[in-house]
Each structure stands twice: as C-alpha cells, then as structure tokens.
Amino acid sequence: MQQLVLQIFALDPVPDDNNVKAGWGAFAIFVLLILAVALLCWSFVKQMRKVKAANEAGVYDEPAADRSDSSDQLPPTHTRSDS
Numbered sequence: 001m002q003q004l005v006l007q008i009f010a011l012d013p014v015p016d017d018n019n020v021k022a023g024w025g026a027f028a029i030f031v032l033l034i035l036a037v038a039l040l041c042w043s044f045v046k047q048m049r050k051v052k053a054a055n056e057a058g059v060y061d062e063p064a065a066d067r068s069d070s071s072d073q074l075p076p077t078h079t080r081s082d083s
Contacts, residue, residue: 054060
C-alpha cells in the first residue's frame, strides 16, 4: 500500500506556478461563505434579543442557583431492577 502511494506521488508532477490559479469560482464560494457566516451571526443576535426580552418579561423560571429551597439536592433517579 505504501509503495502504491509513493508511486502515485512520484508520477504526479508538481504543476507550474502559471498553471495554478484560484479563479472566479473559488472567489464566489469564498464570498458565499462570508455571507453565510454574516447571516448566521445576524440571526444569532436576533434570537438572543428575543431571549433577553422574554427573560425580562418573566417567561423563564428563575435560575436554580437563586431558588431558596434546597437546590443542592439532586432529583431522584429511576433505576430498573433486573429481578
């Protein structure tokens, strides 16, 4: 297997610098990736604003650390007996 890989690399010539270029297709893909990341960031900020507004409106429960009851206790776990 290693010999096959070595033969492929030995027979595959290194292209000249004039034969290698990125081209317009690669540039278009690059721009589309930038736009996709910008869209995801915009959507994330929009969702985080909704979460903040809902939190201020009292939609969510208070955090577990702020509860006055015994928050250090774990909820009961259910185990299946194999008897």
